[in-house]
Amino acid sequence: MAARRDYFDGCGAAHALDLVGERWALLVVRELVLGPKRFTDLRAGLPHASPNVLSQRLRELEDAGVLRRRRLPPPAASAVYELTEWGQELEPVLQSLGRWAARSLPEADSIKVDSFILSLRTLFVPERAADVDVTLQLVLDEQPFRVHLAHGELDIERGEVSGADVTVRCSPTTLAGVVHMGLPIADAEAQGQLVLTGDATALERLVDSVQMPEPLPA
DNA sequence: CCTTGCAGGTATCAGCTACG
DNA sequence: CGTAGCTGATACCTGCAAGG
Numbered sequence: 001m002a003a004r005r006d007y008f009d010g011c012g013a014a015h016a017l018d019l020v021g022e023r024w025a026l027l028v029v030r031e032l033v034l035g036p037k038r039f040t041d042l043r044a045g046l047p048h049a050s051p052n053v054l055s056q057r058l059r060e061l062e063d064a065g066v067l068r069r070r071r072l073p074p075p076a077a078s079a080v081y082e083l084t085e086w087g088q089e090l091e092p093v094l095q096s097l098g099r100w101a102a103r104s105l106p107e108a109d110s111i112k113v114d115s116f117i118l119s120l121r122t123l124f125v126p127e128r129a130a131d132v133d134v135t136l137q138l139v140l141d142e143q144p145f146r147v148h149l150a151h152g153e154l155d156i157e158r159g160e161v162s163g164a165d166v167t168v169r170c171s172p173t174t175l176a177g178v179v180h181m182g183l184p185i186a187d188a189e190a191q192g193q194l195v196l197t198g199d200a201t202a203l204e205r206l207v208d209s210v211q212m213p214e215p216l217p218a
Numbered sequence: 219c220c221t222t223g224c225a226g227g228t229a230t231c232a233g234c235t236a237c238g
Numbered sequence: 239c240g241t242a243g244c245t246g247a248t249a250c251c252t253g254c255a256a257g258g
Contacts, residue, residue: 023251039220055221079220222257229250237242 019064020090024057026097029083029090032067034114035158036082045114066090095122103216113140116172117156119180120210126152129209134202137164140172149206166198179207 020026024046031037031045042054058081061067066087069079083090099122111119117140129152136147137160146161147154168175174193177183185203188194196203 220258222255224254224256225252227250227252229248231246231248233245233247235242235244238240 028057030094031114032083033091033118036080038080045112098122099213103213110173111176113143113172116176123210124154125211132205134205135161135164136202136206137161137167139169149209165202168196168203170194179210180212
Protein backbone atom coordinates (compact mmCIF):
# COMPACT_ATOMS: atom_id res chain seq x y z
CA MET A 1 0.00 0.00 0.00
CA ALA A 2 1.31 3.40 -0.94
CA ALA A 3 2.08 5.97 1.71
CA ARG A 4 -0.87 8.01 2.84
CA ARG A 5 -1.41 11.46 1.56
CA ASP A 6 0.22 14.08 3.71
CA TYR A 7 -0.25 17.84 3.55
CA PHE A 8 3.21 18.46 5.04
CA ASP A 9 1.75 21.40 6.91
CA GLY A 10 2.31 22.21 10.55
CA CYS A 11 -1.22 23.59 10.85
CA GLY A 12 -3.47 21.64 13.21
CA ALA A 13 -6.31 21.61 10.70
CA ALA A 14 -4.02 20.10 8.07
CA HIS A 15 -2.88 17.46 10.54
CA ALA A 16 -6.51 16.72 11.39
CA LEU A 17 -7.13 16.10 7.69
CA ASP A 18 -4.07 13.83 7.60
CA LEU A 19 -5.75 11.82 10.36
CA VAL A 20 -9.43 11.79 9.38
CA GLY A 21 -9.56 13.53 6.00
CA GLU A 22 -9.53 10.45 3.78
CA ARG A 23 -12.74 9.54 2.02
CA TRP A 24 -15.14 7.73 4.39
CA ALA A 25 -12.91 8.22 7.46
CA LEU A 26 -15.06 10.80 9.22
CA LEU A 27 -18.21 8.85 8.38
CA VAL A 28 -16.69 5.79 10.03
CA VAL A 29 -16.21 7.94 13.12
CA ARG A 30 -19.83 9.09 12.85
CA GLU A 31 -21.02 5.48 12.73
CA LEU A 32 -19.20 4.78 16.01
CA VAL A 33 -20.27 7.88 17.95
CA LEU A 34 -23.31 6.08 19.41
CA GLY A 35 -21.30 3.01 20.42
CA PRO A 36 -19.22 0.08 19.15
CA LYS A 37 -20.18 -1.70 15.93
CA ARG A 38 -19.14 -4.83 14.09
CA PHE A 39 -17.70 -4.69 10.62
CA THR A 40 -21.01 -5.82 9.14
CA ASP A 41 -22.93 -3.12 10.99
CA LEU A 42 -20.50 -0.50 9.72
CA ARG A 43 -21.05 -1.77 6.19
CA ALA A 44 -24.81 -1.45 6.67
CA GLY A 45 -24.35 2.16 7.77
CA LEU A 46 -22.02 2.96 4.86
CA PRO A 47 -23.46 0.87 2.01
CA HIS A 48 -21.56 2.80 -0.67
CA ALA A 49 -18.15 2.08 0.85
CA SER A 50 -16.66 -1.15 -0.45
CA PRO A 51 -15.44 -3.65 2.17
CA ASN A 52 -11.76 -3.27 1.34
CA VAL A 53 -11.92 0.51 1.63
CA LEU A 54 -13.76 0.20 4.92
CA SER A 55 -11.19 -2.27 6.16
CA GLN A 56 -8.39 0.07 5.13
CA ARG A 57 -9.95 3.07 6.85
CA LEU A 58 -10.50 1.11 10.06
CA ARG A 59 -6.85 0.11 10.10
CA GLU A 60 -5.68 3.67 9.42
CA LEU A 61 -7.94 5.10 12.11
CA GLU A 62 -6.77 2.41 14.50
CA ASP A 63 -3.12 3.25 13.72
CA ALA A 64 -3.90 6.92 14.29
CA GLY A 65 -5.39 6.12 17.71
CA VAL A 66 -8.89 7.29 16.77
CA LEU A 67 -10.51 3.91 17.26
CA ARG A 68 -9.66 0.49 18.61
CA ARG A 69 -10.58 -3.03 17.62
CA ARG A 70 -11.85 -5.19 20.45
CA ARG A 71 -12.45 -8.93 20.29
CA LEU A 72 -15.76 -10.02 21.75
CA PRO A 73 -15.68 -12.89 24.24
CA PRO A 74 -16.99 -16.31 23.09
CA PRO A 75 -19.40 -17.34 21.76
CA ALA A 76 -19.54 -14.17 19.64
CA ALA A 77 -16.14 -14.90 18.05
CA SER A 78 -16.06 -11.62 16.27
CA ALA A 79 -14.69 -8.13 16.81
CA VAL A 80 -16.18 -4.71 17.29
CA TYR A 81 -14.72 -1.33 16.53
CA GLU A 82 -15.07 1.48 19.03
CA LEU A 83 -13.81 5.04 19.37
CA THR A 84 -10.98 5.70 21.79
CA GLU A 85 -11.48 8.49 24.33
CA TRP A 86 -9.55 10.74 21.94
CA GLY A 87 -11.71 9.58 19.04
CA GLN A 88 -14.85 10.46 21.01
CA GLU A 89 -13.62 14.05 21.10
CA LEU A 90 -14.52 14.16 17.39
CA GLU A 91 -18.27 14.22 18.14
CA PRO A 92 -18.42 18.02 18.64
CA VAL A 93 -16.27 18.36 15.51
CA LEU A 94 -18.82 16.31 13.56
CA GLN A 95 -21.61 18.40 15.05
CA SER A 96 -19.93 21.65 14.04
CA LEU A 97 -19.36 20.38 10.52
CA GLY A 98 -22.94 19.14 10.34
CA ARG A 99 -24.33 22.44 11.59
CA TRP A 100 -22.22 24.33 9.07
CA ALA A 101 -23.16 22.08 6.15
CA ALA A 102 -26.87 21.97 7.07
CA ARG A 103 -27.15 25.46 5.59
CA SER A 104 -26.80 23.95 2.12
CA LEU A 105 -28.31 20.52 2.73
CA PRO A 106 -30.21 19.08 -0.26
CA GLU A 107 -33.75 18.45 0.94
CA ALA A 108 -34.43 15.27 -0.99
CA ASP A 109 -31.71 13.13 0.57
CA SER A 110 -32.63 10.22 2.80
CA ILE A 111 -30.94 9.95 6.18
CA LYS A 112 -29.77 6.92 8.15
CA VAL A 113 -30.55 6.20 11.78
CA ASP A 114 -27.20 7.17 13.32
CA SER A 115 -27.01 10.33 11.23
CA PHE A 116 -30.46 11.40 12.35
CA ILE A 117 -29.71 10.81 16.04
CA LEU A 118 -26.50 12.80 15.65
CA SER A 119 -28.43 15.58 13.91
CA LEU A 120 -30.76 15.82 16.93
CA ARG A 121 -27.77 16.33 19.22
CA THR A 122 -26.26 18.77 16.75
CA LEU A 123 -29.28 21.01 16.27
CA PHE A 124 -30.62 20.85 19.82
CA VAL A 125 -31.08 24.28 21.39
CA PRO A 126 -30.99 23.97 25.22
CA GLU A 127 -32.92 27.24 25.81
CA ARG A 128 -35.86 25.79 23.88
CA ALA A 129 -36.19 22.92 26.34
CA ALA A 130 -35.74 24.79 29.59
CA ASP A 131 -39.21 24.05 30.94
CA VAL A 132 -39.68 20.62 29.38
CA ASP A 133 -39.57 17.16 30.93
CA VAL A 134 -40.56 14.36 28.56
CA THR A 135 -39.36 10.86 27.73
CA LEU A 136 -39.74 9.42 24.25
CA GLN A 137 -39.25 5.97 22.82
CA LEU A 138 -38.11 6.31 19.22
CA VAL A 139 -38.10 3.20 17.04
CA LEU A 140 -36.30 4.08 13.83
CA ASP A 141 -36.04 1.30 11.26
CA GLU A 142 -36.72 -1.13 14.16
CA GLN A 143 -33.85 0.31 16.22
CA PRO A 144 -35.04 1.56 19.65
CA PHE A 145 -33.74 4.76 21.24
CA ARG A 146 -34.50 6.24 24.65
CA VAL A 147 -34.80 10.00 24.49
CA HIS A 148 -35.00 12.11 27.63
CA LEU A 149 -35.59 15.79 27.11
CA ALA A 150 -35.53 17.74 30.36
CA HIS A 151 -34.43 21.10 31.75
CA GLY A 152 -32.34 22.13 28.80
CA GLU A 153 -30.67 18.78 28.26
CA LEU A 154 -31.13 16.11 25.63
CA ASP A 155 -30.05 12.55 26.43
CA ILE A 156 -30.30 9.89 23.75
CA GLU A 157 -29.23 6.28 24.19
CA ARG A 158 -29.86 3.05 22.37
CA GLY A 159 -32.41 0.85 24.08
CA GLU A 160 -35.96 0.33 25.29
CA VAL A 161 -37.62 2.51 27.89
CA SER A 162 -40.74 1.78 29.94
CA GLY A 163 -43.26 4.47 30.76
CA ALA A 164 -42.33 6.82 27.92
CA ASP A 165 -44.70 9.69 27.26
CA VAL A 166 -44.84 8.68 23.63
CA THR A 167 -43.59 5.94 21.33
CA VAL A 168 -42.80 6.91 17.76
CA ARG A 169 -42.19 4.34 15.02
CA CYS A 170 -41.01 5.44 11.60
CA SER A 171 -38.01 5.73 9.32
CA PRO A 172 -35.29 8.23 10.20
CA THR A 173 -36.02 10.05 6.93
CA THR A 174 -39.67 10.55 7.95
CA LEU A 175 -38.76 11.81 11.41
CA ALA A 176 -36.13 14.09 9.87
CA GLY A 177 -38.92 15.51 7.71
CA VAL A 178 -40.95 16.22 10.86
CA VAL A 179 -38.11 17.53 13.01
CA HIS A 180 -35.98 19.39 10.49
CA MET A 181 -38.30 20.26 7.60
CA GLY A 182 -41.51 21.08 9.45
CA LEU A 183 -43.60 18.20 8.11
CA PRO A 184 -46.72 18.13 10.32
CA ILE A 185 -46.86 15.05 12.56
CA ALA A 186 -50.50 14.51 11.59
CA ASP A 187 -49.55 14.46 7.89
CA ALA A 188 -46.87 11.84 8.47
CA GLU A 189 -49.39 9.75 10.41
CA ALA A 190 -52.07 10.17 7.76
CA GLN A 191 -49.64 9.01 5.08
CA GLY A 192 -48.90 5.91 7.14
CA GLN A 193 -45.24 6.86 7.46
CA LEU A 194 -45.32 7.36 11.21
CA VAL A 195 -47.05 5.47 14.02
CA LEU A 196 -47.46 7.36 17.27
CA THR A 197 -48.62 5.87 20.57
CA GLY A 198 -49.16 8.14 23.56
CA ASP A 199 -48.89 11.88 24.00
CA ALA A 200 -48.24 13.61 20.68
CA THR A 201 -47.26 16.82 22.47
CA ALA A 202 -44.16 15.05 23.81
CA LEU A 203 -42.95 14.65 20.23
CA GLU A 204 -43.87 18.26 19.56
CA ARG A 205 -41.64 19.31 22.48
CA LEU A 206 -38.76 17.46 20.85
CA VAL A 207 -39.47 19.09 17.50
CA ASP A 208 -39.60 22.51 19.17
CA SER A 209 -36.24 21.98 20.88
CA VAL A 210 -34.40 21.55 17.60
CA GLN A 211 -33.58 24.33 15.15
CA MET A 212 -32.18 24.12 11.65
CA PRO A 213 -29.67 26.84 10.77
CA GLU A 214 -30.68 29.51 8.26
CA PRO A 215 -30.29 28.18 4.70
CA LEU A 216 -27.80 29.96 2.46
CA PRO A 217 -29.31 32.67 0.23
CA ALA A 218 -30.08 31.26 -3.22
C1' DC B 219 -17.14 -12.63 8.82
C1' DC B 220 -13.48 -10.06 7.33
C1' DT B 221 -9.39 -9.30 4.52
C1' DT B 222 -6.60 -9.37 0.42
C1' DG B 223 -5.33 -9.05 -4.48
C1' DC B 224 -6.25 -7.53 -8.99
C1' DA B 225 -7.70 -4.76 -12.89
C1' DG B 226 -9.81 -0.79 -14.59
C1' DG B 227 -11.57 3.80 -14.14
C1' DT B 228 -11.02 8.40 -12.19
C1' DA B 229 -8.93 12.30 -9.82
C1' DT B 230 -5.02 14.94 -8.96
C1' DC B 231 -0.73 16.90 -9.79
C1' DA B 232 3.42 18.86 -12.07
C1' DG B 233 5.29 20.78 -16.04
C1' DC B 234 4.79 23.29 -20.04
C1' DT B 235 2.91 26.82 -23.19
C1' DA B 236 0.01 30.64 -24.56
C1' DC B 237 -2.42 34.71 -23.62
C1' DG B 238 -3.85 39.26 -21.76
C1' DC C 239 2.75 38.65 -13.48
C1' DG C 240 -1.26 35.93 -13.13
C1' DT C 241 -4.30 32.80 -15.27
C1' DA C 242 -6.05 29.19 -18.31
C1' DG C 243 -5.56 25.12 -21.01
C1' DC C 244 -3.29 20.95 -22.27
C1' DT C 245 -0.78 16.55 -21.49
C1' DG C 246 1.29 12.67 -19.25
C1' DA C 247 2.41 10.42 -14.89
C1' DT C 248 0.94 9.00 -10.66
C1' DA C 249 -2.08 8.18 -6.78
C1' DC C 250 -6.30 6.79 -5.45
C1' DC C 251 -10.88 4.52 -5.42
C1' DT C 252 -13.82 0.94 -6.71
C1' DG C 253 -16.05 -3.58 -7.78
C1' DC C 254 -15.26 -8.20 -8.07
C1' DA C 255 -13.59 -12.57 -6.70
C1' DA C 256 -11.30 -15.48 -3.72
C1' DG C 257 -8.81 -16.71 0.51
C1' DG C 258 -8.29 -17.36 5.63
